Each structure stands twice: as structure tokens, then as C-alpha cells.
Amino acid sequence: xxxxxxxxxxxxxxxxxxxxxxxxxxxxxxxxxxxxxxxxxxxxxxxxxxxxxxxxxxxxxxxxxxxxxxxxxxxxxxxxxxxxxxxxxxxxxxxxxxxxxxxxxxxxxxxxxxxxxxxxxxxxxxxxxxxxxxxxxxxxxxxxxxxxxxxxxxxxxxxxxxxxxxxxxxxxxxxxxxxxxxxxxxxxxxxxxxxxxxxxxxxxxxxxxxxxxxxxxxxxxxxxxxxxxxxxxxxxxxxxxxxxxxxxxxxxxxxxxxxxxxxxxxxxxxxxxxxxxxxxxxxxxxxxxxxxx
Numbered sequence: 214x215x216x217x218x219x220x221x222x223x224x225x226x227x228x229x230x231x232x233x234x235x236x237x238x239x240x241x242x243x244x245x246x247x248x249x250x251x252x253x254x255x256x257x258x259x260x261x262x263x264x265x266x267x268x269x270x271x272x273x274x275x276x277x278x279x280x281x282x283x284x285x286x287x288x289x290x291x292x293x294x295x296x297x298x299x300x301x302x303x304x305x306x307x308x309x310x311x312x313x314x315x316x317x318x319x320x321x322x323x324x325x326x327x328x329x330x331x332x333x334x335x336x337x338x339x340x341x342x343x344x345x346x347x348x349x350x351x352x353x354x355x356x357x358x359x360x361x362x363x364x365x366x367x368x369x370x371x372x373x374x375x376x377x378x379x380x381x382x383x384x385x386x387x388x389x390x391x392x393x394x395x396x397x398x399x400x401x402x403x404x405x406x407x408x409x410x411x412x413x414x415x416x417x418x419x420x421x422x423x424x425x426x427x428x429x430x431x432x433x434x435x436x437x438x439x440x441x442x443x444x445x446x447x448x449x450x451x452x453x454x455x456x457x458x459x460x461x462x463x464x465x466x467x468x469x470x471x472x473x474x475x476x477x478x479x480x481x482x483x484x485x486x487x488x489x490x491x492x493x494x495x496x497x498x499x500x501x502x503x504x505x506x
Contacts, residue, residue, distance in 0.1 A: 214361050220244060220271045220278040220305070221262060222290065223253060226440075226486050227350075228281040229260035230341035231370065234349070236261035238368030245271050252485065268293060272301040277362075280309045281337070285447035287311040291321040295328035306358060310335035312390055312448040314455040315380030322356070322379045333359055334379045336386025342370070355381035387455045391466065394445055395452075397434040398469040400427075401476070404435065404499035405506070413499065432495050439484040439492040442476035449473060479505040 218241040221228045232242040244257050246264040257264060265271065271278055271294070280290055287309055294307060307325050309318060309332070318334040325332035339350025349371040354362055359374045359382075366372055375381040407416035420428040438445070449470035457463035476482055481492045481501055492498040 214276065214306070214358075216276045216361075216364065217241060218243060218275050220265075220275045222268075222271070222278060222280055223249065223282050224257040224260055224262050225253060225281070226256070227337060227341045228279070229256040229262060230343060231279070231281065232257070232262045233260035233344075234342050234347055234370055235365070235368050240368070243271070243275065269297050269300070272297065272303045272305065275303070275305045277306045277308060280307070280311060282311060283444045283447055284312045284451050287313050288317055288321055291324055291332075295324050295330065298328040298330055304330055306331050306333065306361075308333040308335050308354065308362070309383075310337050310352065310354075312336065312386050312451060313383055314387060314451045314458070315383045316454065316458055317451060318379050318383040331358055332356060332379070333362070334382040336382045336389075338386065338389050353382040353385050355379060384455075387452050390448055391452045391456075393434075394438075394448065395466065395469055396427075396430060397438055398449070398472040400431045400435060400495075401438075401472055401498070401502070404431070404495060405502050408496075408499040408503045409506075413496065417496075435495040435498040436489075436493050438473075439476065439481040439498065440486045440489075442473045442482055445473040446470050446477060475505075476502070 219235055220243050221232045222244055224232050224244050236242050243263045243265045245266060245268045246254055246257060247266050280287060282290060291307065307330050309321055322332040333354050333356035335352060335354045337350050337352055342349045347369055349369060352370060352372045353375055354372055355375040356379055357377050362372045363374060407413045449466045453463040453466035456466065479502055481498065484491055491501055
């Protein structure tokens with residue numbers, strides 16, 4: 214497949230940076246921004262991404278559509294694109310790069326196939342490729358056409374082909390996010406507990422003495438989590454769904470979803486990546502949440 218035009222839906226914090234890297238590599242990158250927020254439009258503009266208006270316009274000369282959005286919106290997006298396929302001859306490749314359960318990816322593949330669209334499962338691990346270093350996250354992909362995306366690595370992105378099975382890419386994402394974001398959820402509760410019982414400094418001193426690597430995760434993870442908590446609610450629910458379908462207890466990540474839901478409804482939930490005011494340290498995250506309870 215010759216790749217000239219790539220759609221990214223939606224160009225948020227991760228999506229617009231991936232789009233920017235692709236634009237800098239000479240690809241035309243578009244997004245359907247009708248009804249999107251002022252912030253999303255600004256991010257798209259900063260990434261050199263062209264607004265094509267309505268979703269149906271993603272069928273105009275687009276070779277690949279990357280879905281990078283909230284996990285709880287991912288399947289509906291696939292459904293919408295499949296419905297629109299009935300009115301267009303073009304057949305772009307759909308690539309779901311969201312944090313969803315393997316069963317959700319399989320459902321998306323089934324819908325896509327019925328609409329005559331090829332589908333790839335995907336999962337992103339790592340931070341957005343921010344300038345000037347543009348260090349790429351790992352973009353895991355699986356499906357019968359996954360090898361076709363490896364050519365995009367010439368742009369500086371890091372696509373990794375996991376083979377032909379739908380569910381492989383989402384499976385590694387679920388396994389990784391359960392460990393990292395699950396640990397962050399536990400750290401939130403631990404920090405708030407220590408704060409409310411007036412032993413926060415002693416708790417941090419003990420971590421520095423006996424669990425220094427965990428302290429590092431806590432100090433990095435809690436501040437960076439705040440603007441993302443609203444998206445992580447759905448991600449925790451997808452992990453819980455994954456575990457249930459494997460015969461594992463599902464309650465742990467239902468609880469993690471509740472923790473991120475608490476952050477989302479607190480003042481920390483109003484934070485945006487490019488304009489941080491609250492929760493800029495682990496201690497401040499705990500302070501704000503303790504006051505909010």
C-alpha cells in the first residue's frame with residue numbers, strides 16, 4: 214500500500230504529536246474537527262493537521278485512519294465509520310490505537326469486516342513524541358495488514374508488528390497499563406491516606422529509604438496523571454473487562470476506575486497538559502484530593 218494521506222481522530226495530546234511527526238516526514242495528515250473543542254482545534258493546527266470538517270470527509274483520499282481517543286468512545290467511532298462506508302467507495306485502513314480490551318478490538322474488527330473495511334488492532338505505550346527530541350512511544354499493531362505500517366517508522370515513529378492476530382496489540386496494552394496505571398491508582402490512595410493522617414513526610418521518607426524506585430514512580434506518575442484521569446476511567450474499565458473475560462477477578466480495576474473518577478471530579482480534573490496549575494507534585498495531588506474529600 215502506498216501511504217500519502219493519514220487521518221488522526223482525534224488530535225489530542227497524543228494524536229496531534231504523532232500527527233506532527235508524520236507531517237514533518239512529508240505525509241498529509243487530516244482530521245474531522247466538526248464539533249470539536251477549541252483546544253483540540255488548536256492542537257491540530259499546531260501539529261500541521263488539516264481540518265476536513267465532517268467525519269464522512271475522512272473517506273476522501275485517506276489511506277489510513279488512526280483512532281486515538283478515549284477508550285469509551287473508540288467502538289462508537291468504528292461504528293460510525295462503518296455506517297458511513299455504505300455511502301463511499303473508498304476503503305481506508307482502520308487502525309484502533311486505543312486502550313481497549315482484546316474483545317473490544319475483536320468486536321471492532323467484526324464490524325469493520327462487515328462494512329468492507331480492513332482493521333488493525335493497536336496500542337500505544339509511552340509518552341507523546343514531543344519536540345525537539347521527538348522520542349516515539351511504542352505503537353504496537355496486530356492484524357493481517359500490520360506489516361504495512363512498518364514503513365511509517367521512517368518518519369521517526371516506532372511501530373511494532375505483533376503478527377496477524379487481532380487482540381495481540383490490545384493485549385499487551387492491557388497488561389502494561391494494568392501494571393503502570395494500576396500502581397499509580399494505588400499510589401494516589403496511599404498518598405491521600407498519609408496526608409489525612411498527618412504522616413505524609415514520614416511516608417515519603419520511608420519510601421526513599423526502602424522503596425526508592427516506587428517513590429520515583431509516584432513522584433512522576435501522580436502529577437502527570439491529573440490531566441489524563443478522565444481518559445483513564447474508561448481504560449481501567451477495559452482492563453477490568455479483560456480480566457473478567459480471562460477468569461481473573463475484575464474488582465481490582467473497577468476500584469482503579471473509581472479512583473480516577475474521583476480525580477476527574479476534583480479540581481485536578483480541570484487540568485490540561487499545556488497549562489498546569491494544580492497537582493504539579495505528588496504532595497500537591499494528595500493535598501488537593503484530601504481537601505476535596
